[in-house]
Amino acid sequence: MSLQGTVGRTKAYSLRSIAMSLVFLLLFTACFTGAASAGAASAASKMSTDLIIVNKKTNKLGFFSGGKLEKVFPVATGKTKNLTPEGTFRVVLKVKNRPYYKEHIPGGDPANPLGDRWLGLEVNGTYGTTYAIHGNNNESSIGKYVSAGCIRMHNDDIHWLYPRVAKFTTVIITSSSRSMENIASKAGYLLGTKLFAGTFVINGEAVAVKSPFVEENSRIYIPLREAVSLLGGSLRQEAGTGALMITIGGQTVIHKPLSSIATVNGKEVIMLASRNVDGRLYFPLGSLTPLFGLPVVWDAKKGTVEL
Known part of the structure; x- marks a missing residue:
């Protein structure tokens, strides 16, 4: 039960730079490319609070x-x-x-x-x-x-x-x-949050999502990757910036993970910051309308999002 060796110290600026790079890389690879191994995917799918x-x-x-x-x-x-x-x-x-x-x-x-x-x-x-x-x-x-x-x-x-x-x-x-x-x-732990099974209703058809919805301070966050996929959209990472280009229908939104700003048709739009929950990027449900022009009906009792 002893620890061998000593832990080296790294300058704060280097740590911050490395940490931010890792955040963008991990969120993109884990959430969007599906490149994780079956074992890792299985462990990640078992979300924990x-x-x-x-x-x-x-x-x-x-x-x-x-x-x-x-x-x-x-x-x-x-x-x-x-x-x-x-x-x-x-x-x-x-x-x-x-x-x-x-x-x-x-x-x-x-x-x-x-x-x-x-x-x-x-x-x-x-x-x-x-x-x-x-x-x-x-x-x-x-x-x-x-x-x-x-x-x-x-x-x-x-x-x-x-x-x-x-x-x-x-x-x-x-x-x-x-x-x-x-x-x-x-450390990024979401205090005051609630995770629950959520459902999208698209063209009258109910589709349960694999990742849970998140409720924090009466606001709902949805798993971005699954939402984009269900809506027939696409995701790709912008070279050099780590920002995501999210296209749904004819609307393309540029957004850096965890930030509270998005760019829509060249104009900056203030939004609730996206969240990292167990390696998955979550988007505030209320942002779907101003960013993508999508009408959203939220049913709190049923836990459904109708689009």
């Missing part, structure tokens, strides 16, 4: 679900600052009663320092067997800096958390003075 944040500064773990902070728990982390790695990881392994192999202690044994629940993380080339969120055999250690790298929880707390955490749930480990909600928001 869950998030775990571990704040080493306060030794607290926050569990978010459905766009809100559900619970905060005390945890124990690494004896030294570098032992518990910081970054964004995924839960890739769930095990009940994992043995403590180092000292040959069976799983479920009261002397097992791992407790009886293990949420393994994919960290620095390890695949859930080295770093984890787990229980303990010393309840008094929780809240302290005592581990060799893992995140320890009270056994009752990990029992509550374990069944609620799906594989591939995102885990952010950081050391911050900010609140859990602020950390989540800065």
Whole structure:
């Protein structure tokens, strides 16, 4: 459970430039080209509104679900600052009663320092067997800096958390003075959101979409790729700028992912910013009319968009 080596530091401007390039590239390839492998596509199709944040500064773990902070728990982390790695990881392994192999202690044994629940993380080339969120055999250690790298929880707390955490749930480990909600928001987590199954009604025919609709602050966002496809339109990326050229009917709109501006027939139009939700680009439903001239009827009770 130890972290080998040190993490290099990169200048802020370089990070920002790389991050923005990756956003445009990932959104375009994942959302529009369909080039992902079958396994990746399957994982991406299982959209999640869950998030775990571990704040080493306060030794607290926050569990978010459905766009809100559900619970905060005390945890124990690494004896030294570098032992518990910081970054964004995924839960890739769930095990009940994992043995403590180092000292040959069976799983479920009261002397097992791992407790009886293990949420393994994919960290620095390890695949859930080295770093984890787990229980303990010393309840008094929780809240302290005592581990060799893992995140320890009270056994009752990990029992509550374990069944609620799906594989591939995102885990952010950081050391911050900010609140859990602020950390989540800065990481792109949509607080106050609701995901639900949506349907398009086109020429009187109902078509259920594979990706859910998103509701945030009483506004509806729709998965752009599927919407364009259902409407017989096309998408392509503008060379050099990362902007998307979206054509529906005779109307072409140029829009940079995540921005609040679009260009329609050479004129800038202010809009609600598009959203990245689990690697998919979402468009505000209300923008379809001013940008594409499409009349839209939204039925909140049925969850349908009639076009």
